[in-house]
Amino acid sequence: MSRKILILLILPMLVLGLSLTAGAEPLPEFELMTTTEGYDPIRYEAAFLIEENFAELGIQVDVQPTEFSTLIDNFYNEQDFDVAIVGWSGRVERLDPQHFLGTLHSGQTDPGGNNPGGYANERVDELFAQQEVEFDMERRQEMVYEIQEISVSEQPVNVLFYRDEVLAFNRNKFEGFQPMAGEGIYTEWLPFDVTPLTDDRMVTIGTSQEPDNINPLDSTTVWGWKFMRLYYDKLVRLTPDVEPEPWAAESFEAIDEDTIEVVLREGMYFHDGEPVTVEDVKFSYDYYMDQDFAYFRPFYQPLDYVEIVDDSTLHFHLEVPVSNFITVTMSQIPILPEHLWADIEVAQDLAPDEIPTVGSGPMKFETFDSGEYKSLSTFEDHFAADDIDIDGIDYIIYADAEGVFTGLITEEVDMNAWRLEPGHIEPAEAEDHLEVVSVPDHGYYHMTYNLRIEPFDDVNFRRAIAHAIPKDTFVDVLLDGLGEPGTSVISPANPFWHNPDVERFEYDLDRARELLEEAGYYIEDGVLHFPEN
Amino acid sequence: MGKGKFITRRILQMLLSYFIILTMLFFVFRLALPDPTAALVMEGLSAEEQAMVRARFGLDQPLLGQYFTYLTNFVQGELGLSFHYRAPVFPIILDRLYNTLALMIPAIIVSYLLGPLLGVFLSWKRGSRSEFAGIIGGLVLRSAPLFWTGMIFIMVFGIWFNIFPTSGMRTLPYEAAYFFDKIFTLDYLWHLFLPMMTIAIYYLGLPMLIMRNTMLEVMGEDFIELCQAKGLSERRIMYHHVARNALLPVVTQAAITIGLAVGGQVVVEVVFSWPGLGREIVQAVRTSDFPMAQGSFMMMSGLVLIMNFLADVIYSYLDPRVVYKGGKE
Numbered sequence: 101m102s103r104k105i106l107i108l109l110i111l112p113m114l115v116l117g118l119s120l121t122a123g124a125e126p127l128p129e130f131e132l133m134t135t136t137e138g139y140d141p142i143r144y145e146a147a148f149l150i151e152e153n154f155a156e157l158g159i160q161v162d163v164q165p166t167e168f169s170t171l172i173d174n175f176y177n178e179q180d181f182d183v184a185i186v187g188w189s190g191r192v193e194r195l196d197p198q199h200f201l202g203t204l205h206s207g208q209t210d211p212g213g214n215n216p217g218g219y220a221n222e223r224v225d226e227l228f229a230q231q232e233v234e235f236d237m238e239r240r241q242e243m244v245y246e247i248q249e250i251s252v253s254e255q256p257v258n259v260l261f262y263r264d265e266v267l268a269f270n271r272n273k274f275e276g277f278q279p280m281a282g283e284g285i286y287t288e289w290l291p292f293d294v295t296p297l298t299d300d301r302m303v304t305i306g307t308s309q310e311p312d313n314i315n316p317l318d319s320t321t322v323w324g325w326k327f328m329r330l331y332y333d334k335l336v337r338l339t340p341d342v343e344p345e346p347w348a349a350e351s352f353e354a355i356d357e358d359t360i361e362v363v364l365r366e367g368m369y370f371h372d373g374e375p376v377t378v379e380d381v382k383f384s385y386d387y388y389m390d391q392d393f394a395y396f397r398p399f400y401q402p403l404d405y406v407e408i409v410d411d412s413t414l415h416f417h418l419e420v421p422v423s424n425f426i427t428v429t430m431s432q433i434p435i436l437p438e439h440l441w442a443d444i445e446v447a448q449d450l451a452p453d454e455i456p457t458v459g460s461g462p463m464k465f466e467t468f469d470s471g472e473y474k475s476l477s478t479f480e481d482h483f484a485a486d487d488i489d490i491d492g493i494d495y496i497i498y499a500d501a502e503g504v505f506t507g508l509i510t511e512e513v514d515m516n517a518w519r520l521e522p523g524h525i526e527p528a529e530a531e532d533h534l535e536v537v538s539v540p541d542h543g544y545y546h547m548t549y550n551l552r553i554e555p556f557d558d559v560n561f562r563r564a565i566a567h568a569i570p571k572d573t574f575v576d577v578l579l580d581g582l583g584e585p586g587t588s589v590i591s592p593a594n595p596f597w598h599n600p601d602v603e604r605f606e607y608d609l610d611r612a613r614e615l616l617e618e619a620g621y622y623i624e625d626g627v628l629h630f631p632e633n
Numbered sequence: 634m635g636k637g638k639f640i641t642r643r644i645l646q647m648l649l650s651y652f653i654i655l656t657m658l659f660f661v662f663r664l665a666l667p668d669p670t671a672a673l674v675m676e677g678l679s680a681e682e683q684a685m686v687r688a689r690f691g692l693d694q695p696l697l698g699q700y701f702t703y704l705t706n707f708v709q710g711e712l713g714l715s716f717h718y719r720a721p722v723f724p725i726i727l728d729r730l731y732n733t734l735a736l737m738i739p740a741i742i743v744s745y746l747l748g749p750l751l752g753v754f755l756s757w758k759r760g761s762r763s764e765f766a767g768i769i770g771g772l773v774l775r776s777a778p779l780f781w782t783g784m785i786f787i788m789v790f791g792i793w794f795n796i797f798p799t800s801g802m803r804t805l806p807y808e809a810a811y812f813f814d815k816i817f818t819l820d821y822l823w824h825l826f827l828p829m830m831t832i833a834i835y836y837l838g839l840p841m842l843i844m845r846n847t848m849l850e851v852m853g854e855d856f857i858e859l860c861q862a863k864g865l866s867e868r869r870i871m872y873h874h875v876a877r878n879a880l881l882p883v884v885t886q887a888a889i890t891i892g893l894a895v896g897g898q899v900v901v902e903v904v905f906s907w908p909g910l911g912r913e914i915v916q917a918v919r920t921s922d923f924p925m926a927q928g929s930f931m932m933m934s935g936l937v938l939i940m941n942f943l944a945d946v947i948y949s950y951l952d953p954r955v956v957y958k959g960g961k962e
Contacts (some may be wrong), residue, residue: 165793173668212683304805318719394682448689452720470718471729471908473805497913499903506799510792587875 120183126627127555128159130182132547134172136165141522142184142578143545146260149578150547153568157616158610160480173277174546178381179216183556185260190282190543190591191430192320193399195342196424197244200544200589201228204251204319213446215381217548219256233353233421235394237596240423248588252602255562258487258547259586261574262593264538265581268508268528269515271535275300279539281593286517288329288337291462291478291488301491306513307502310497314468315455316434317388317447320395325497326517327468329389330493331371332459335362335381336426344427348376348435350412357421358404362414362430369481370437370460378414382406383438385416391447435460462488475483508534522580538582540593546586555621555630564615566605573607636949647938654934656929659703665698666921690716703927712931713924717916722928726910730895730932732802733902735816738892740829744836744870751837752844752883753876759849768842775838783831783904790827797827800906828905832898836890840883845886847879881952882946888944892937 133357134147144165151161154282161183166174174180193201200210205228206220224247231243251257265284266562269277278293286305287293294303311324316332319325335349350365368376385406388396402422407415418425440456441447457465462484463476478493479485496513498504505524507513509531520528520536529536547569549556571585582593590598616622620631687693691702698730706713712722754768798804804820851857853876858869899911906912910929917925 164812165777169666262798312717313719315719334875362674392685397682448719452718452724469908471912472801494803494805497908498800498906499915500906502904503800503906504790510795510799512798512800 103183124630124632126624127159128630131164131173132161133164133166133181133184135168135185139168142263143187143573145578146545146574148186149573150568153570153609154565155345157565157568157612158626159565160621160627161593171548173206176214177212178217178481179211179218179550179552181550181554183214183547184216185545185547187320187545188543188589190593191543192280192283192338193428195281195338195542195594196427197590197594198232198266198424198428201231201244201247203589204228204256215616216550217256218551219251219254221250225252226579231423231424232359234619235357235421239596244590244597248590248599249466250600251416252588253563254559255548255605256319256551256564257551257589258562258569259589260545260565260569261571261586262541262584263579264582265519266525266536266538267516268520268534268536269510270511270513270533273300273511273514274303277537278340279537281342281540281591282542284323284517284519284539285515285537286326287340288326291330291490293492295489301489302494303490303492303515304494304496304513305515306496306498307517308475308498308500308504308505309518310470311468313452313455314449314452314457314465316436317391317393318450327476328459329461329473329477329493330463330618331367331457331461331465332436333376333461334431334434335426336430337353338427338431342427342594344431347523348381349430352426352490353603355415359417360418360425362416363407364412364414365483366412367485368460371458371464371479372413372437372440372599374437374439375458376435376437378408378410378412381435381436382408383442384436385433387447388433389442392466393447396433399432403429405492459543464494466492470497526582540584542591542594543587543601544589544590544591549579558590560615560619561621563605564612564619564621567608567612567615570607639949640946643687643942647942651935651938655704655707655931656700658930658934659700661925662923665738666923666926667852668692668921672735676869681865690714707931712928713915715922715925716919717922717925722924724954725925726913726932729908729910729913731793732907733911735802735821736825736828736902736907736909737832737891737898739825739893740832740836741887741891743829743833743881745840745890747833747882748837748840748950749844749883752879753848753871755841755845756848756852756875759872764845768845771838771841774834775834775842776901777834779831779898780900780904782834783828783901787904788828797828798824802907817886828907831901831905839890840886843882843886844876844879847882851875851878852944884947884951885944886919888940888947889937892940893933895933 129389131150132147135143135145147163147165151163154161156170170494171184171186188200188203203214204219204221204224205215206225207213208215209218214336218501223284227243227247231247234243244558246388249445261627265282265286267286269285274296275292276292278287278289279285280287280289284602290303307323308372309323310322311320311327314324314328318511319328334347335347336344336352337347339345345353348368350363350364351364352360355361364376364381370376385400385403386546388400389403400410402420402425404417404419407417409415416425437456437460439459444450459465460482462482463480464479466475466477474495474497475492478488478490487568495517496507498507501521501524505520505528506515507585508528511533525536528534549562551557575581575583586597587604592598592600616628622629684693691699694702703713712726714720715722715725718725750765755764758764787799790797801817802821802824804824852889857870860874896908899915902911903908903910903915910932914929916922916928917929
């Protein structure tokens with residue numbers, strides 16, 4: 101009796117043991133998390149193309165279209181994913197490489213951080229820390245290049261594609277639109293760029309995205325800031341080539357590694373007639389720090405304090421020297437009028453109609469009716485007002501992209517603020533009065549592997565499967581040619597920082613199989629198996 | 634049971650229903666919509682900064698705690714802070730509500746004036762071709778999806794003929810200090826026409842068909858025969874005796890429609906970019922803005938309850954049998 105039980109126990113163990121020695125495990129099926137078709141059909145389709153190609157290599161992938169906020173939560177906060185297709189939008193301050201390179205830094209691997217895949221490379225960390233404090237642009241560029249080189253060749257993240265912004269404007273009414281990477285044609289230079297061709301000197305922008313609010317200490321959307329930055333001045337503005345140009349500052353200079361001297365431009369006025377002084381500038385930076393506005397924290401965090409040297413000079417003392425203080429912080433923090441804000445204790449508690457809307461920028465705030473309409477007029481006393489040929493900007497806020505498109509067709513609006521839907525591009529091109537422009541973006545869409553999971557921890561495996569991703573198909577078929585195949589996290593739309601010489605993984609399934617074999621993986625019964633030890 | 638007792642009982646019922654609705658609203662949105670702060674990661678906010686935002690909206694509290702805060706706030710007339718606008722919800726909803734009513738009330742008036750009249754006409758012409766056409770027409774209009782009708786209207790009248798505007802309530806830019814400046818203008822009526830007609834046409838079918846059916850029912854009753862025997866004219870019988878009795882179901886339907894109308898016709902508001910409550914609800918759901926979605930639904934459900942209650946009370950005047958039927962205890 102007991103013998104029978106013994107045999108019954110031993111037999112399965114023997115079988116198990118034999119099978120273990122006979123071969124290694126097959127790869128389990130992986131979940132590939134992507135957006136729903138409704139949210140972004142392109143990322144959705146891309147996932148299925150990847151599934152197909154991986155299947156050719158014997159890698160089983162199960163595509164999981166996930167509602168967007170849940171996807172973001174699983175990816176960043178929970179880090180609960182095998183492979184995920186996500187994207188970064190190209191906001192203007194992200195033209196500085198700091199933010200995107202940060203997604204490769206080992207300090208960002210905790211839940212909630214920007215490096216959920218868990219990539220860690222000492223050399224990358226070291227270079228990242230160096231470039232952060234390197235004021236010499238050429239030297240910083242070299243470091244930024246090297247980070248891209250390493251990260252592309254190690255493939256913790258596969259950058260799938262960069263997507264162009266496609267916009268349209270009425271060519272019979274205005275000319276001179278200058279596209280800018282990641283910004284389209286609705287840039288902060290718009291008032292300076294465009295010239296009216298008719299008597300209508302108001303540019304009308306159609307948009308389906310509206311500001312969440314217009315409180316400079318509470319708005320956390322691109323659409324709030326794209327609007328407000330037209331009526332507030334900043335010390336520095338970024339040119340379309342992403343060079344910092346002195347704006348409210350007449351000049352800026354790093355006098356030592358943690359002090360920046362700024363000379364304020366003379367003769368500037370707020371829209372209510374009060375002069376802009378060094379006190380206002382100091383107040384604005386202090387106020388942002390006091391109010392501790394989370395959204396702007398990365399901007400003011402490096403700052404220790406601002407010192408007024410004389411009537412026109414300020415010293416910005418930095419806690420740690422950071423190379424992008426001028427391009428990022430000074431180009432983002434608006435100059436607020438001290439006389440209107442000083443008495444406001446908690447800026448976030450302001451009711452919508454109590455928010456001061458007085459700035460010193462080239463445009464003057466007129467109206468904001470949520471859901472309907474907003475408006476700006478040209479500020480004639482601005483130092484650069486002579487370069488502005490328009491009287492102001494009207495915005496019509498539509499419920500959806502369909503409304504914006506109808507507005508473009510009926511000439512109710514002169515341009516759109518946000519990309520055209522793929523289905524609207526061709527009909528827009530067919531209209532005589534519309535000119536369609538396509539602008540490369542510095543944001544990117546990527547597939548990130550969870551490096552805590554086998555076999556994604558194996559660099560050879562990642563390098564091999566990089567050859568199985570049909571990037572040209574993404575661009576030619578899914579994007580209709582309006583984009584570029586992805587390489588590194590810094591897009592070619594950002595030419596100064598983009599490393600054009602990073603390794604390219606051509607789409608070639610045979611090469612992928614070859615590399616997998618070299619790394620010891622093998623296919624049995626159509627399923628890829630881990631290497632035998 | 635007297636009228637007073639009937640009304641008190643209805644009010645108590647209404648309060649209980651509302652409490653249940655409030656509870657459901659709270660939990661349904663939290664179960665159905667994703668965490669609103671998840672999107673903050675995309676803005677590049679660190680974990681610590683996200684915690685600051687959570688604390689500000691009370692999202693760091695346990696769910697049950699949030700629920701009690703929600704109830705206490707509600708009793709105090711506080712509907713919360715919108716996550717998206719970062720401003721109190723109530724004024725925003727009120728502003729959108731006016732816009733919605735400015736669209737829905739004219740639409741309902743048009744459909745509930747024309748509908749019953751057409752219904753009387755159809756029952757009168759029973760068996761004729763015009764009745765047949767009327768019923769088919771009514772069913773078709775009732776079944777045509779609103780966004781489709783709306784888009785056809787936009788294409789035909791907005792783009793091809795270019796005689797009506799396709800979006801918004803007013804020609805922009807404009808200045809209107811008060812709400813009534815906004816709607817007492819020809820320009821407003823001009824903007825109103827297409828969306829209003831889209832809704833009115835859709836609403837029209839129901840009162841028309843209900844009216845026709847109940848008319849036919851009432852016409853078969855004995856007292857009508859009596860009227861005919863008395864020698865009253867056909868017209869007098871139709872409008873004074875039949876129509877009055879057939880109006881009851883239409884009143885109920887109208888009350889419910891008005892209650893629901895507060896939420897706006899989401900689809901029409903989106904298609905015509907009308908800045909109303911329905912469009913706001915869509916956005917609130919998209920951005921996981923719990924307070925905004927809750928507030929809008931509270932407003933809507935409250936009004937549906939009140940309108941139902943009013944309909945019952947009006948009913949008790951129009952048809953006294955309602956009250957006494959309930960009184961057999």
